[in-house]
Amino acid sequence: MTIIQQCNEWKTMVEPVLVSKAAELRLMGYSQATAGDVWTCLVEKVWKGNPEKRIHEIVQDIFHLGSGIYLSYLTIQSYQNDDLMASIAALTGSSEA
Structure with a gap:
């Protein structure tokens, strides 16, 4: 029996895979890669x-x-x-951006 669900419903189940992928990306030089970033990337760019x-x-x-x-x-x-x-700086009149 195969279960089909929306991607977000699988997120907790595949968390170890996300952690593994984030570790792989960190080894490739993406030092700030996280499991959350990997998930968001998939949601926005792949799916x-x-x-x-x-x-x-x-x-x-x-x-x-x-x-x-x-x-x-x-x-x-x-x-x-x-x-x-830049938008925040423009609204607050700050020159830091």
Whole structure:
């Protein structure tokens, strides 16, 4: 019997796999990689939301997450954070951004 659930419903079940992938990414030089970042990257870049999948598909997606996709995710996050800091600085009149 195969169970199909939305990706977010599998998150706690696949936590050890996420931790393993984060450790792999840290070994590759992404020193701040976390299991949460890996999950968010998958949701935003690979799955583009919260589709229904089987657990083996989730695990496969985690293990096959390439460093290029993760780097792309980090780059977009960086730009969004820079924009946020610039917006905060503009609103508060601060020159620190």
